[in-house]
Amino acid sequence: MSSLFDVSTPHASGYREVDVRQLAALPLAPLSLVDVREPAEFDGLLGHLEGAQLVPLAVVRNVATGWPRDADVLLVCRSGARSAKAAVQLAELGFTRVMNLCGGMLAWNTAGLPVVRPPLLAVPTLGQVLDNLLASLHRAVAAEPASSAPSREALTALLDALQAAPPPAVRDLSGFERLLRDCRDLLSIARTEAR
Template sequence: MHPLFDNATPHPAGYRDVDVGQLAAFPPPSQLTRVDVREAAELDGILGHLPGIRHAPLATVQDVVDAWPRDTDVVLVCRSGARSARAAMSLVTLGFTRVMNLRGGMLAWNTARLPVVRTVPHPLPTLGTVRDGLLDGLHRALAPPPHEGPTVPPLTNPSREALTAVLDALQAARPTGVRDTAAFEHLLRTFQDLLAVARAEGER
C-alpha cells in the first residue's frame, strides 16, 4: 500500500486525483505503477513522458491491466488528465481499489519543470517564440472581416500567465471567423503543448 493514495483527493467516480507535486515526491523506483494512456507517438512528442512509465493506450488499458492484482497502486497519466480520468473510471469498474489520476497530465508536469524523458530531441521554445507563433497562427486561422485584418486577442506581454489566459479564452469561446474548426483546435492544442515546455528568455 502506497502513501500517495491515502493523501490523494477522492473523486466521486471512485478513483483519486493526485497533483504533479505529490507524484514527483515519489520518483521511481517506488511501489507505484505509472501507466501512460496516450498513443505511442505522443510519448515521443515535445511533452515527453514520465520516467518509469508503462505504456497502455486508452483503448487497450483494460486488457493490459486485466491480470494485475486489484489492490495495485496505479497512477494513470495522459496529456491533460482527461483520457487518464476515463481510464481510471474503467479500472474502478474492473474492481481496482487504489486507482489515481494525474491531475493536469503532462501539461501540468512540464509546466512545473519536473523531470521528463524525451527520447526524441525537441528544441524547447521561448515564451516570445510561442507568442509570435500563436499570433501568426491566429491570423491565418481567422477569416478577416471585409476591409479589415483578422481580430486576434491583444498579446504584447509574452508571460506564461498572459499566454495561458489567451489560450483558455480561445478554448472556452471559439472566435467568429474560424475557417477550419479542426485546424483551429489543433492550433490551440499545439500551442498549449509549446507553452507547457516554453522557457523564459535566458532560462535554461
C-alpha cells in the first residue's frame, strides 16, 4: 500500500485527490498508474507518467473487473476531469483506494516534472507559445500580435479570458476551443526564455 492515499484529500464521490507535488515526492512503485486518455494523447505532446498503463476512459469499467479492489490506483488524464470520472466509476465498482491526479498532465508538465514523450524537435518557449496563439487568433479574428515575451500566468489569463468570452468574430467556435486547448497543452510544457 502507498502512503500517498493516506495523505491525499478525500472527495465526496469516494476517491481521493492527489496534488502533483504529493505524487512527485513519493515513490510510484506501490501504485497502479492508469492513464485514461486516448492513445494519441498518451504518446502526444504532454507525454505520460513513467510506468503508466493506458486504459481509455471508455473501457475503464470493463478492464477494471480484473483488478484487485483494494489496490492503490492513481488515475491520470490531461486535466483531471476524465480521471475524476474514472475514479467515480471505480469507487462505484467497490474499489477502496482510488486516487485522481489533480490537474492531470497539464499540472504535471507545468510543474516541470519528468514525463515520457516522443522526442520533440524543441520544447517551445513561452514567447513561441504566444506567437502561435496570436498567429492563430489573427487567422480566427484578425487580432494583432504582441511584441514582448509574456509570463506563463499572463498567457494563462489570456486563454481563460478567451475561453470565457470568445470574440464575436469567431466563425468556428469548436475550432476556436480546440485552438485554446492546444495552446494550454503547449503552455504547460513551454520553457521560459533565457535572459
